[in-house]
Amino acid sequence: MPDTILDVQGLETVFKTPDGTIHAVNGVSFNLKEGETLGVVGESGCGKSVTMLSVLGLIPNPPGKVIAGSAKFAGRDLLKMSNDEIRQVRGAQISMIFQDPMTSLNPVLTIGRQLEEPLMLHLGMSKKQASERAAELLSMVGIPNAKERLKDYPHQYSGGMRQRVMIAMALSCSPQILIADEPTTALDVTIQAQIMDLVKRLRQELGMAVIWITHDLGVVAGLAQRVIVMYGGFIIEEAQVHELYANPTHPYTIGLLGSLPRLDAKERTRLYSIEGLPPVLYQKPNACPFAPRCKWAMERCWKENPALEPVAPEHRVACWVDTKTGRPRS
Amino acid sequence: MNANNEVLLRVEDLKMHFPIYRGVFQRQVGAVRAVDGVTFDVYRGETLGLVGESGCGKSTTGRTILQLYKPTAGNVYFEGKNLVKLKGEEMRQMRRKMQMIFQDPYASLNPRMTVGQLVGEPLMVHNVASGAEIAERVAHLLELVNLNPAFASRYPHEFSGGQRQRIGVARALALNPSFIICDEPISALDVSIQAQVVNLLEDLQEQFNLTYLFIAHDLSMVRHISKRVAVMYLGVFVELADRDELYANPLHPYTQALLSAVPIPDPIADAKRKRTILEGDVPSPANPPSGCRFRTRCPIAQPQCAESRPEFREIQPGHFVACHLVN
Ligand SMILES: Nc1ncnc2c1ncn2[C@@H]1O[C@H](COP(=O)(O)OP(=O)(O)OP(=O)(O)O)[C@@H](O)[C@H]1O
Ligand SMILES: Nc1ncnc2c1ncn2[C@@H]1O[C@H](COP(=O)(O)OP(=O)(O)OP(=O)(O)O)[C@@H](O)[C@H]1O
Ligand code: SF4
Ligand code: SF4
Ligand SMILES: [Mg+2]
Ligand SMILES: [Mg+2]
Numbered sequence: 110m111p112d113t114i115l116d117v118q119g120l121e122t123v124f125k126t127p128d129g130t131i132h133a134v135n136g137v138s139f140n141l142k143e144g145e146t147l148g149v150v151g152e153s154g155c156g157k158s159v160t161m162l163s164v165l166g167l168i169p170n171p172p173g174k175v176i177a178g179s180a181k182f183a184g185r186d187l188l189k190m191s192n193d194e195i196r197q198v199r200g201a202q203i204s205m206i207f208q209d210p211m212t213s214l215n216p217v218l219t220i221g222r223q224l225e226e227p228l229m230l231h232l233g234m235s236k237k238q239a240s241e242r243a244a245e246l247l248s249m250v251g252i253p254n255a256k257e258r259l260k261d262y263p264h265q266y267s268g269g270m271r272q273r274v275m276i277a278m279a280l281s282c283s284p285q286i287l288i289a290d291e292p293t294t295a296l297d298v299t300i301q302a303q304i305m306d307l308v309k310r311l312r313q314e315l316g317m318a319v320i321w322i323t324h325d326l327g328v329v330a331g332l333a334q335r336v337i338v339m340y341g342g343f344i345i346e347e348a349q350v351h352e353l354y355a356n357p358t359h360p361y362t363i364g365l366l367g368s369l370p371r372l373d374a375k376e377r378t379r380l381y382s383i384e385g386l387p388p389v390l391y392q393k394p395n396a397c398p399f400a401p402r403c404k405w406a407m408e409r410c411w412k413e414n415p416a417l418e419p420v421a422p423e424h425r426v427a428c429w430v431d432t433k434t435g436r437p438r439s
Numbered sequence: 440m441n442a443n444n445e446v447l448l449r450v451e452d453l454k455m456h457f458p459i460y461r462g463v464f465q466r467q468v469g470a471v472r473a474v475d476g477v478t479f480d481v482y483r484g485e486t487l488g489l490v491g492e493s494g495c496g497k498s499t500t501g502r503t504i505l506q507l508y509k510p511t512a513g514n515v516y517f518e519g520k521n522l523v524k525l526k527g528e529e530m531r532q533m534r535r536k537m538q539m540i541f542q543d544p545y546a547s548l549n550p551r552m553t554v555g556q557l558v559g560e561p562l563m564v565h566n567v568a569s570g571a572e573i574a575e576r577v578a579h580l581l582e583l584v585n586l587n588p589a590f591a592s593r594y595p596h597e598f599s600g601g602q603r604q605r606i607g608v609a610r611a612l613a614l615n616p617s618f619i620i621c622d623e624p625i626s627a628l629d630v631s632i633q634a635q636v637v638n639l640l641e642d643l644q645e646q647f648n649l650t651y652l653f654i655a656h657d658l659s660m661v662r663h664i665s666k667r668v669a670v671m672y673l674g675v676f677v678e679l680a681d682r683d684e685l686y687a688n689p690l691h692p693y694t695q696a697l698l699s700a701v702p703i704p705d706p707i708a709d710a711k712r713k714r715t716i717l718e719g720d721v722p723s724p725a726n727p728p729s730g731c732r733f734r735t736r737c738p739i740a741q742p743q744c745a746e747s748r749p750e751f752r753e754i755q756p757g758h759f760v761a762c763h764l765v766n
Pocket of ligand 1: 124126131133151152153154155156157158159160169172173208324390
């Protein structure tokens with residue numbers, strides 16, 4: 110089995126707001142193996158972005174604070190590093206593609222300048238070397254006339270092209286881990302297919318591990334080897350991708366898969382709908398966060414929050430009930 | 440195929456060009472050909488899905504049908520009357536029968552009006568009810584969309600996205616319309632909430648024999664909700680067919696690529712599929728390619744495709760395609 114390169118344990122992050130404390134991430138543990146692609150899914154506000162931003166020391170403080178946990182990378186705890194140290198890691202070994210490409214590209218600098226800077230800073234390249242490498246990176250992500258287009262500004266690129274620039278930037282220093290936060294959500298399906306294809310190819314060529322955050326269970330099915338499902342700041346299910354889609358076990362995962370119409374559906378059936386709304390996170394839950402929406406809920410669910418426990422090899426679920434039988438897990 | 444069905448809406452060679460002005464004298468230097476000649480029918484009681492990539496003209500098609508924009512050319516017949524030619528009171532009467540539900544449940548409701556005022560406003564504007572009658576009708580409408588009538592005195596910001604979308608649906612239903620254009624009504628909602636709204640739209644359709652034009656870019660959802668589906672590219676329709684026919688037997692190269700790009704939430708089924716990855720981006724509608732608009736990205740384009748625009752023809756009964764190479 111490949112080595113673990115990132116090991117996150119007991120991560121907790123809160124935000125202090127005028128209305129109260131938001132418990133965004135409530136004790137999240139997961140790991141990432143070398144060369145693996147890990148999908149992270151869950152609906153808006155469940156803590157996907159905050160989890161990854163916490164690991165990389167990018168939570169704005171105030172209002173945010175990582176209050177517990179560790180994140181071991183290459184034998185060191187990222188959460189204990191100084192600002193300078195973590196910045197080094199972020200620039201070179203772990204890179205992140207952010208949710209909105211327009212906010213993470215500087216509108217007044219040329220694409221070339223933005224690609225060249227980290228190369229000079231982190232890899233000590235000369236201006237000329239960096240410029241050549243930047244053109245290589247652009248053509249690697251499928252932008253024609255790369256040399257010419259380095260002179261363009263972000264607004265001269267389409268949404269799909271900007272997203273490819275973000276990928277080029279994230280890959281420029283050959284990172285060991287790429288964290289992509291909904292990199293295709295704002296894009297059309299044909300462009301999304303281009304980007305997914307690109308990432309699959311680069312992952313093979315460069316042998317890097319990838320964490321891919323999305324709310325689209327279809328995208329994850331095509332890309333990830335292992336999947337984490339989040340709800341209300343917790344991981345509620347974790348499994349290999351085939352196992353998860355064949356045997357979704359947590360009531361929320363079952364509902365989520367059932368509420369999606371499928372392009373390959375044989376006949377048309379009414380969509381399964383999860384009633385109710387996602388939780389508000391002003392209190393750290395002392396019950397199962399899904400209980401108000403769960404049709405399996407029983408008394409215990411309202412009193413104790415279940416921990417993530419194995420139900421099959423490499424398949425963990427946080428639920429008091431065995432959804433196959435409808436009976437409590439012993 | 441729909442021979443027994445009544446045509447509710449007939450759109451004929453509809454065009455909507457937005458002028459582009461430049462310079463100190465604001466001279467018109469060109470036009471965005473957002474919709475550039477589309478022709479189709481919508482049958483009473485059906486859902487026609489409209490799909491295509493961002494900027495291809497879906498919303499503009501919907502808004503131009505409702506005469507929210509004055510069309511550059513073409514005709515729109517609703518229950519046999521040409522909306523393009525209607526004026527004043529006649530148009531006002533027609534408007535009651537056609538409503539729109541918008542993509543963004545946050546931006547489309549006036550934040551200073553209560554839910555009761557929002558849902559009741561169309562009733563007042565069209566003088567179809569007054570006083571206590573309005574309150575009664577509003578309560579009934581809220582119940583229809585599964586909202587508690589007691590919510591009538593609250594403001595939109597007190598509701599979640601899915602609830603706000605239902606307020607939008609209640610408002611659209613106020614005047615008993617027969618036709619509703621749903622412009623991406625679920626795109627801004629969470630996955631677990633999307634199914635709630637889609638199920639509601641389906642229930643209401645059955646109850647009131649509503650006709651929908653359902654605009655979306657989620658091809659799986661469109662397949663789920665539609666009876667027939669039309670595919671748009673750069674201001675024109677490239678294909679239209681019965682839902683099952685279109686998804687099982689797409690004939691236009693663009694439809695084929697679009698369908699192959701949709702991820703399937705099942706790793707085994709997904710791995711078995713063949714993907715056509717299109718190169719490049721959608722060209723600008725201000726300066727579309729000559730001939731076939733898809734030719735700059737089409738994997739099988741021929742020299743003739745640059746010369747003449749392929750006609751949108753009925754290849755098999757009920758199956759329309761615009762491509763020179765499809766026979
Ligand atoms: N800067 C902030 N200040 C206050 N609360 C925040 C801040 N950033 C995030 N949160 C809260 O933390 C919770 C988790 O947010 P997060 O961005 O991780 O969600 P997400 O799963 O990435 O959702 P999405 O799919 O919408 O991106 C949310 O309730 C959010 O409101
Ligand atoms: N009022 C307007 N003035 C000028 N151009 C417009 C106007 N409305 C739309 N356009 C342009 O017309 C084209 C079609 O836009 P439209 O909004 O109809 O696309 P769409 O298919 O609905 O896209 P999306 O999926 O992003 O909603 C685009 O190029 C758009 O920029
Ligand atoms: S623990 Fe109880 S409430 Fe929570 S998901 Fe399981 S059955 Fe439902
Ligand atoms: S007409 Fe030509 S370019 Fe257009 S879709 Fe058909 S083959 Fe492709
Ligand atoms: Mg996020
Ligand atoms: Mg639109």
